[in-house]
Amino acid sequence: MSQKELDILRRALAREKAARKQAEKILEDKAAELYEAKQKLEKSYIELEDLLSRKDSQLQGVFENIVDAYVIMDLFGNILKMNNASVKLLGFSDAKESFNLLEMVHPKEADRVTESFKLLLEQGAITDFELYIITRRNEEKLVHINASIIYDKGIAVAAQGIVRDITLDNIYQKRLEAERAKYSQIIANMNLGLMEVDNKDSILMVNQSFSEMSGFSEEELIGKRAKRILPIEGQGDTIRFEHLRRRNGESSSYELKIKNKLGQLKHWLISAAPNYNLEGEVVGSIGIHLDITDLKNLEIQKGNLLSKLAKSNDELQEYAHIVSHDLKSPLRSINALVNWIQEDNKGKFDEASMQNFSLIEMTLEKMDQLISDVLNYSSIGFSDKEKHPVDLNHLVHDLIGILYIPDHVTVEVENTLPEVNGDKTKLHQLFQNLISNAIKFIDKEKGYVKISAEELPTHYKVSIRDNGMGIDKKFHDKIFKIFHSLNKSKESTGIGLSIVKKIIDLHDGEIWLESEPEMGTTFFFTLKK
Amino acid sequence: MKGIVFTEFLDLVEDKFGLEMLDNIINASDLESQGVYTSVGTYKFSEMLQLLQHLSANTGISIDDLLLVYAEHFFGVLEDSYPGLLKTYKDPIEMLSSIENHIHVEVRKIYPDAELPTFEVLEKTDNRLIMIYKSSRAMHHFGLGLMNKTFEHFNSTASIVLEKIKEDGTEVKFIINKN
Known part of the structure; x- marks a missing residue:
């Protein structure tokens, strides 16, 4: 093998070794990565398990604590699981009891239940199903049910439902309806017209009586503005004012003149109160209407009669003046004629005739006095004079100066008399009558009349005390009556005390007396401050 | 680029041209990896490009033809390594049209960071498939080789026409007609 070939092989071998190391390194790294990934997976698995058990116990809690009864049943109605509320509602002794809900x-609900069971299976849920059940404790209850099917991999396996006892709700509802019916009945049949309007014066409700009173049918009234359909003349301000009061939550009564459908003018007395909604806001008003047209007409008639009466009273007084004047002049003529006859026949008439003549004169004088007193009495009630402050002290002292007081009688004012509000002339008449009366009936050698006053909360009390002949108790009630005189003396016509009584009435006072025959009399009277 | 592409390429070069040729092209290239590749590693594409260029220069065979041959070899690797994947298909058109939706998904399971080309199906019938190849690598002939072998695998043939949409070969239309 050549050197070159050796070098090539060596290099190839070196590459192979390096590649193997590289591959091992990569494998180690991958192994480490895998390990980490596994750790992470394990951790998240534990977390998931925790989460699951937490959710599970939450669900269990919901199941147990839900206020409504919660029941799971199989598709044949057998109870699989139920919470405590169900146990209570359905009358079980514990949640473990096995029972078929059907x-x-x-019995009367059997058909409806079959139908709704079918619906539940077909549609997967039913809501707001209400039915009567008989619980394990044999109680009849009305319940409200929402139920749905539980599926396992798309196959219906059971049903769950929430059951609510609405027996009481139903009873309350019925009672409420009965009450409503009762009040509707009352409203419809009562003799008073009833109208409800909203804040814009649109009519919401009227009863039968209101229709009759107004002449409009209910259909013609509902939705219309009340003041449009029932015209009121010149009373817009009243209406506006009353509406404002209603909006401020005030109730009130007032009178209105309206024209009914036939155009007849009617007087209505209206008692109206604001109407509130559940939030306590004023949403309109309810008014009760009473037709007072007849009463109103009577009142007008009464007014007319009164003014007529006043007029005829005036005429009567005038008439009394004329009559008394006309009566007095023949009296004076008779008096003159009698005088003439006496003078012409001086020495010719015997003693008895002369005495009769003097009796005639006395009778004539008395007659004259009687006519004056009647005139006085009748004129007292017709005074329109306003009352002014009158100083009684002054008045009485002046009077004592004017009155004829015999020498054997003393008239004395014991303390300072008050100032009262009244008619000076009449008060003068009052004291004159009482004081002169007292003087008149003094039969003692030394007589006295004592006047004093005392302040009471609302009145002044004045007393006039004498030591005259006194008045028997049995006459005390009678003496204030007109033409009732105890003593037939020439000065007394029996009208004086009647006038006194009348004057005191005019001053909102009272008069009474204390007396002992032979010992004297005290008159008490009160005058309003 | 995945290491397996390099290791299989080097094996093929050694097989076809000898260890000396392999040694030559590695030494001639300026490789960051020093020519050390393992199938599970990842290496720069520019290294593959240098190796191909030097092989082409030394053998006088075009890069496209080299890639074609390499692809045919690589299909054999796939057949050996992932027989299950190929078994899910009964038909070559079916298999090629699901490169994007199925095969590449499977690839990512093994090589999560693989940089894969995209194949957009424009037209598909039982016998015809038109796809747009897109890749910055411009290795369309590698794809062509795999396609040829795919038909071969299912005992059929096809005429496949390549139309370059972009001159640099990063976007190419494959018109495949099954024979």
Whole structure:
């Protein structure tokens, strides 16, 4: 072998060795890579296993803790697995009990269940299936079921379902409906018109009475704007104001004039309250309408009557003036004639006739007084004068200066009398009557009349006390009545105390008396501050 | 380029032209690997190119013809090493049309970092197949050799026409008509 051939072979051998080493190196590297890859795989396998067991226990937890009953059954209805909620709902004693669910189906539901079983198999799921069951404890329950088929490699092997007890829901629903029906009945039949509107015044609901009141049928009203269909004249402001109140959640009552379908003007009294949705927002209002047209007409009639009455009262007063004047003038003529007859026949008439003449004069005077008093009495009620502050102290002292007081009588004001709101003339009349009355009936040698006042919360109490003849208790009630006089004296017509009573009434007060026959009388009266 | 292409090439050169020729072309080339190849290694394509150029220069045979011959040899390697792969096919057209979708997928399982050419099927009937070869290596004749051998493997023949789409041979249309 030549040197050249040897060299070639040596080089080829060297290449082969190097190639082998290279290949070994590559193999080692690959082996290391493989080892690492295996480690990684093992690690991720463990992680996957962990994950799986975690998911598994999560699922188990869901299965156990789900509020609804969860049942897995085979395709023949035999229970394979169920959670605690199912045990409770279906009335089992524990989850291990083997049972065919079809046995629980209420007899009346058999056909529907067969049908829905078919549907479940065909479509793989059923939802919102409601049926009556009879539980193991023999309770009838209404349940709601959502179920689906469990497939194993595409083949249906079992079914799982969530069962919810809706028996109570159903009862509540029915009760609610009954209540609703009841209220609908009430609303429909009550005699008051009821209308519900939304925030835009569109009519949502009316009852039968409202239709009758307005003259429009329900179809004609629903969806229309209330104020369009029932025209209201010149009351736009009222409506706007009331709408605003409703939106602010206020209830109120108000009157409206509307025109019904026939164009008749009607007065309605409306009691309206805001209507809220479940969120508590105002969504409209509900109004109860009462037709008060008749009442309103009566009220108008009453007003008319009152003004008529006032007018005729005025006429009557005028008439009283005229009558008393006309009555008094013949009286004065008679008086003059009687005087003339007396003077013409002085010395001719005997004593008895003269005495009769003087009786005639006295009677005439009394007659004159009677007419004046009647006129006084009738005019008291017709005063329109406003009340002003009146200083009673002044008034009484002035009065004492004017009145005729006999020498044996003293009139005394014991303390300062108050100032009251009233009609000065009438108050003057009041004190004049009482004081002169007291003086008149003094039968003692030394008489007195004492006046004093006392402040009460809302009134002043005034007392006028005398030591006159007194009034028997049995007459106390009667003396304030008109034309009732205890003493038939010429000065007394029996009208004085009636006038007193009337004046006190006008001043929102009361009058009463305390008296002992022979000892004296005290009149008390109150006047509003 | 995968080592097996080099080792099989060197074996073929030694077989056909002798150890001296092999020694010559290795020494003549400037090889990073020093001519040391193992079938499981990966080497630069430029080394193959140098070896081919020097072999062509020394033998006077064109590179395309060398590649054709090498491919026919290489098919034998495949037959020996991966008989199972070839057995899945009953028909050469069937097998060639699934180079991209099946054979190259299998190759990547063994050589994940292999840089493979692409074969895009334009037309396919029972007896006719038109494909576009694309590779920066421009080894279309290597492909042609494999195709010839494929038909031979299934005891049939075909006339295969090559149309260069790009002058440098990186994109070539194969028009295959089964006889």
